[in-house]
Amino acid sequence: MSLPHMSESTEMYLKALAELGDRDVSIARLAERLGVTPVSANEMIRRLGEQGLVAHMPYKGVTLTEKGREAAANVLRRQRLWEVFLYEHLKIEWAKIYELACSLEHATAPEVTEALAAFLGNPTVCPRGNPIPDANGAFAPLEGRSLREMAAGETVTVRAVNATSTEVLKYLQEKGILPGARVTVIEAAPLDGPLTLLVNGREAALGLSMAEFVIVEKTVNEGR
Amino acid sequence: MSLPHMSESTEMYLKALAELGDRDVSIARLAERLGVTPVSANEMIRRLGEQGLVAHMPYKGVTLTEKGREAAANVLRRQRLWEVFLYEHLKIEWAKIYELACSLEHATAPEVTEALAAFLGNPTVCPRGNPIPDANGAFAPLEGRSLREMAAGETVTVRAVNATSTEVLKYLQEKGILPGARVTVIEAAPLDGPLTLLVNGREAALGLSMAEFVIVEKTVNEGR
């Protein structure tokens, strides 16, 4: 077992596919998230297809194979374990841990991954609220809906933040939109305009493309 | 300040030069340590020269510039801090930490380096006995001589192990040739033959190319 070691680029493609929902992801969306041109993403997807990691149905999208899904889960595991370490032990700012862990993930041997997990007490959730796959790649897929879909008047609890850009994460951090936060939608502007939110007693504006990456649950009546 | 980010390859060349003594290192030796051909090392050294990181005097050797020395010290800092973490906190086998830390070192942002150092309590020595440069690149160059130069009858204390191959480190670990160990040279075979040592009451044979990487100090009479 244990593949001959994947390149950083390969791992990032697989991880991005997993983060984007791992079925029928358009190459354009993938390219955008990875910051490459669609042509480049297309080439790379062809290579990944040849290695049996993804299946590409032209005009439909890219889907991880079982092999690809496992590899992607392993990257997510490393990423999120490092996030826990950076946040809990090194006390690094929440908004920065994604990017910093994203470098470390590719340099982490299986032995280090497992020792790190043990050191951290086998956490199952990262500081951004996302589940950490276990050593076999299994994890409970995140429940909840995107904040983007919420209507005015609804009050929700933030479960996870799926954004990856440090800039976006900084904005969310400043506004207090972190896992566990209670958020009320005051207004959803028309024409795909921004949401106006109430977070921790303060108002915050949030564009839909950012709201998309905030995963929430309807707040069940659990006392105030 | 802070360079535009060096490639892993660049960092490894600089680190190897620092480990090999950082003045007048022959390209052949460098190539050997890095596992590339002399021609490849030559090309790379030309590139590093263009970037002002090394100076190459043909037929004399390669020497780090001040800029190169600083960059190399920073790589060593990251490498050795990770070694401490892997050994002390993740409880990874001594012989494996060099190689595992050697991957992590290139993926470690300055912010992580400094937070890690603080987390570890700003250690000044790694588990292999080598000094850890401070944030400015300063460190006490290792005192002591190579075990290779010792004559029969001498008793020495191991200060550091400069080997990098996991295989070699495993051998040394098995024989107990670790920092702090008391070693007596029983015999130095002629014709560059192996040393016979007494370590922890047991005999061990050690070829000169391995002994070269074991840095020792004459044991000062400090009790029996």
Next chain:
DNA sequence: AAAAATGTTATGGTTGACCTTATTATTTCA
């Protein structure tokens, strides 16, 4: 002072992961 060994440079390749600028195919929408 040759010869041998060692070190350097020249040439020409490869590979992965990018790029741009067409061109062509498909889907979606007016």
Next chain:
DNA sequence: TGAAATAATAAGGTCAACCATAACATTTTT
């Protein structure tokens, strides 16, 4: 049902870091 938008391919490059083989230069040894 056509036109527009979107997606895919083709074609030709770049760049870093490797490789091998061969020619040439210097140093070391005999």
